[in-house]
């Protein structure tokens with residue numbers, strides 16, 4: 001079986017004339033793997049249907065949101081129903097309280113939630129709130145972690161920023177960059193040292209509690225706990241960026257699976273059910289600093305949009321009433337991990353597979369991948385061959401080694417077996 005993408009290539013060619021690089025978000029381009037991106041016409045369940053009429057098994061799930069598969073019926077119905085009542089009012093609606101109430105009931109340590117339109121906005125606002133609350137300027141972030149494209153975070157950022165060679169983007173002023181202090185992931189001593197050199201200056205530490213934007217990287221024992229202690233000792237806030245992990249790993253996200261408490265939590269992806277939604281949440285004492293009751297300003301014309309809230313509410317409601325989804329997803333991911341592991345080990349090449357819940361990544365390196373530096377040692381030629389080989393077999397993986405696979409629960413074991421066999425075929429032909 002071999003797929004062609006002539007129509008995708010023609011569409012991409014035209015797009016490049018009118019859209020920078022042909023895409024509205026860089027991660028969609030194939031720069032890291034070569035070739036033209038695949039155009040999608042529609043998607044259902046675990047499958048993407050391309051503009052060329054091919055069906056692909058999807059391991060990206062729109063970079064996370066489609067945890068129950070594409071066009072999940074209850075979400076579609078909720079959106080269709082809401083649309084008929086008008087698509088935006090700029091006035092309060094009851095559904096905003098319903099989703100906030102549900103989020104607060106699912107996630108630990110939060111009393112209130114503010115809705116925004118993207119994960120970027122959520123993280124940017126969370127940091128502003130942390131600065132307003134503590135009266136301090138500096139933040140600590142980790143190399144290879146991605147918190148959206150706002151200026152403060154484009155300092156050794158992961159995801160597309162590193163895939164496209166701009167982890168430190170031009171356009172971010174030196175003034176902004178100086179307030180973002182960097183530490184290597186899984187290196188508690190480095191965090192400690194930064195705290196000691198910047199006494200009473202750190203507003204917050206922001207982290208992906210399970211990193212997913214340099215491939216999937218798992219926090220080592222004591223790492224998150226240690227940061228929690230440092231934050232408490234120094235009067236700083238601990239911000240969990242759960243844009244990827246929130247409502248994907250467990251109802252309470254990484255706070256629940258790691259048992260570490262965050263002061264501010266950011267959400268995105270799953271929380272919008274596939275519509276553009278982000279959110280940030282914290283306990284009352286912190287959220288009281290936000291406008292209109294507090295001085296930290298944050299706003300949005302389309303924030304809490306009724307279509308977006310309908311999609312998000314239907315999604316979260318389903319996850320909350322079917323908690324076995326999280327175990328089912330983790331089992332499927334483990335099955336895939338084992339299968340791919342067997343397929344790759346028979347070939348005698350260097351590789352590492354990292355997995356946490358329904359997130360997973362394959363790195364072609366002999367070193368354990370525990371931080372950005374080790375993730376960057378991966379052999380990109382192998383990654384390219386692996387990506388394109390699987391694409392030819394009808395399997396769509398993230399087109400960069402600095403991204404994690406996101407499994408969706410519509411994937412069947414037959415789909416997973418097909419993926420494993422395809423992996424054997426692909427590496428067998430190297």
Ligand SMILES: *Cc1c(COP(=O)(O)O)cnc(C)c1O
Nearest residue numbers: 118119120146147148243244268
């Ligand atoms: C995707 C992502 C973001 C940014 O969210 P957008 O909706 O793309 O702006 C922030 N943080 C993490 C951890 C993410 O995975």
